[in-house]
Amino acid sequence: MDLFENTERTNLEQLGEFGLIDHLTKNFVIGKSTTFKGIGDDAAVLDAKDKKVLVSTDMLLEGIHFDLAYTPLKHLGYKSVQVNLSDIYAMNGIPEQITVSIGMSSKFPLEAIEELYEGIYLACEQYNIDLIGGDTTASKQGLVISVTVLGYADEKDITYRNTAEEGDLICVSGDLGGAYVGLQLLEREKLVYLENPQIQPDLEGKDYIVERQLKPEARRDVVDLLKSRGIKPTSMIDVSDGLASELLHICKQSNKGCNLYEEKIPIDPMTFETAREFGLDPTVCALSGGEDYELLFTIKQADYDKIKHDVDVSIIGYITEPNAGKNLISKGGSVHALTAQGWNAFT
Amino acid sequence: MDLFENTERTNLEQLGEFGLIDHLTKNFVIGKSTTFKGIGDDAAVLDAKDKKVLVSTDMLLEGIHFDLAYTPLKHLGYKSVQVNLSDIYAMNGIPEQITVSIGMSSKFPLEAIEELYEGIYLACEQYNIDLIGGDTTASKQGLVISVTVLGYADEKDITYRNTAEEGDLICVSGDLGGAYVGLQLLEREKLVYLENPQIQPDLEGKDYIVERQLKPEARRDVVDLLKSRGIKPTSMIDVSDGLASELLHICKQSNKGCNLYEEKIPIDPMTFETAREFGLDPTVCALSGGEDYELLFTIKQADYDKIKHDVDVSIIGYITEPNAGKNLISKGGSVHALTAQGWNAFT
Structure with a gap:
């Protein structure tokens, strides 16, 4: 290496x-x-x-x-x-x-x-x-x-973070958590290598998540797609610190709440399986992993029909009035306060 | 410390x-x-x-x-x-x-x-x-x-580096070499301190050159002055790597030569004396020391009268045709090729 x-x-x-x-x-x-x-x-x-x-x-x-x-x-x-x-x-x-x-x-x-x-x-x-x-x-x-x-x-x-409105749909491009799980894989193979330099890194079949970490692509195509569909997002942010942290930024700056549905969060099967191999909860990886560089944005409900068939955009929740809180609704239906445990460079 | x-x-x-x-x-x-x-x-x-x-x-x-x-x-x-x-x-x-x-x-x-x-x-x-x-x-x-x-x-x-013309006067604001000599002073006091932490740094009376190193001022006032005098420089660059290096940039990019007069290079008395204390040639400090953040510029000869009484601008030479070379004319009248020995971060 x-x-x-x-x-x-x-x-x-x-x-x-x-x-x-x-x-x-x-x-x-x-x-x-x-x-x-x-x-x-x-x-x-x-x-x-x-x-x-x-x-x-x-x-x-x-x-x-x-x-x-x-x-x-x-x-x-x-x-x-x-x-x-x-x-x-x-x-x-x-x-x-x-x-x-x-x-x-x-x-x-x-x-x-x-x-x-x-x-x-x-x-x-x-x-x-x-x-x-x-x-x-x-x-x-x-x-x-x-x-x-x-x-x-x-x-x-120009689309800011502070302009989401009650009732807007929360959308995210691509899938989440892959960059973080890819990093875990690279870190593990580094340790294996340091213990025994004869062993070659085993990343076979893991190209997708390794690339998510090492070679991310900024989502110009999503900006183009929205334009071609005649949609101006009501707010937008990129996912560098994790979905939870970014959604909380939008809610805080827009002075709104949100309901985010765990089952709607897009996670690639390879991310899911590899997270499990590491004993990690794939949802936590998506919420707090960061570095996915997907776009998180909100749209008016009236724009839903323009985008509903685009497989690369997932609708994962909606914006609420501020007193309704910032909620994560789990697959089992229980409601949790959404918290940011995103990456902190100082810890 | x-x-x-x-x-x-x-x-x-x-x-x-x-x-x-x-x-x-x-x-x-x-x-x-x-x-x-x-x-x-x-x-x-x-x-x-x-x-x-x-x-x-x-x-x-x-x-x-x-x-x-x-x-x-x-x-x-x-x-x-x-x-x-x-x-x-x-x-x-x-x-x-x-x-x-x-x-x-x-x-x-x-x-x-x-x-x-x-x-x-x-x-x-x-x-x-x-x-x-x-x-x-x-x-x-x-x-x-x-x-x-x-x-x-x-x-x-907008004033570029590549637009100096033959016959233009070479001007520089303020004085040169002070930041470099100030650095020598600070480095010496650091060594003294490291050898004996009881000894306090002796920078008395050296405020000017210490400030030149630690707290430079960008020359907004010179830009304002030129504007108020109705002068647009024919070329301009700031002195970050030393007078020689910057003047060579102007000559190279303008495809011109120059005659630079040693006796005209502005050097503050404190810079001069302190350089001598360190066994340094004050002219070399001005030519190659860098970090003075003065403005080096060229003006048309016709603009000379507009600026000749401004004590904070020195006329230090003139631009020549490219085959005449890039020359430093010493106080004794001898002609030397101007060379850049400016700061190289990699050595």
Whole structure:
């Protein structure tokens, strides 16, 4: 599991910061009409035209957000872009630019950084994003990745968290809990490997949940789908910290309650089975696992017919008046207060 | 020199990420008309109106960009904003928003983070900036600060690096080398302290150069001055890596040469004397020291009369045709090739 085994090594110290930036960005072509000027000056210059500009930022730190023992650098680069794009889609906007700042040990071979950038580039290519700037520096302790994303939307299309209304249907795209269960699997195989490096990791048949963890996809397709159906969500958020935490954000900011039905929460069979293998409750994984990067949104009941046949969107509950509480209705029919046990970086 | 000595300690683990963000940002008021929505959703929303949007980002890592042994956290917060604002001024634009991402040990007391944010807030207040988002996370790798700045300018006012013309005068604001010499002083006092913790740091009378290092000020006033004089620089860059490196950027990107006169380079007497105490050449400190965050710009000769009486702007040379080379003319009159030995984070 040594990612740098058998790779060529070029020395970062010789290349220097400007040489490295030139090397990494020279093949990158700017494509968006909102990008007036990309890399190469003190700041990039953007032309928002008549749109509002959406800005979000996320930082990924080695040892906290990722473990290089089982995270291929290309996947890491890809993921660090996706988690940012997801925030713009969650506003019902279109991301068009990113800046990427990287801190890494000067002992890192150039080839490793190139792998990381391959993943960044792949994400940019597939999601039609311009890389317009950033910062590259040495780090004394580990890999640091900070991405800022810029997106655009017409004012009337922007979807906030604080605008859910009583009676709205609660919807979520895709399925939940997979990224968390995938992480448990990777952590287990790491321990097996550390105990006996002769044993190869056993991830056979688990591709889906491993990919959910290592290579998530931001749900641009869901934003497109809603637009094509003529639906503007009444509120929206992306699922980075777990369904419970995100739904509580919507309820709190909208000053509403909710009824969430356990049996309606979409969980992939592989997630379900693997959670059980680990002695975990699949529902808890979906509620509190996080990192699924699905979209959680509310729609008016009148829009139900427009979306009811879309298998990739599940209706999992509805918004209530605030005094009705925030409830999880279990498969057995009992009512529980919904609580966030989402990921806390500080514990 | 223990910054946390005798301070109260509140546990970050108990507060959690959302609690911490709420706590740190609750008193922060949004003020710019370009800020449509600040902190509190998946992304901030900005209204560029009819302006171009300028974007830049800078990352500061403990052990590389700062040493907490002698850097007060409030100063560090202030500086991490200033270095970003400086990039927008260097485009002849006005910065209006920042996002701030912080990674820190969960062992950090809340009071330490509050100090850091006090500096961030002070910079925002003094420079009229909205804090619109960010990310707060635990770090296993020491303190990590990543700031992205957004600014605005009319297209006609934006000043790039690649537009200097033959005959243009090379100008620099303020004085150079102070931040580097201040750093040498702080490093020396740190060593003295480590050898004998009873000895208090001797920085008496050195306030100016210590401040140049710990608490730089981005040169908004120079942008304002040029505007009030009716001067649009033909090119501009900020001095973060040293005068030589920055001037070479302008020459390379503009495909021009330059003559830079050593005797014209502005160096404060305290910088000069302290450099000599350390056995350093003050000119080399100015050329290669970096972190002064002054503005280096070129103007048409016709604009000379508009600025010649401004003592805070020095005319240090002129732009030549590319084949004339990039020359430093020493005080003795000898001609040297200008070379960048600016700061390289990887060595």
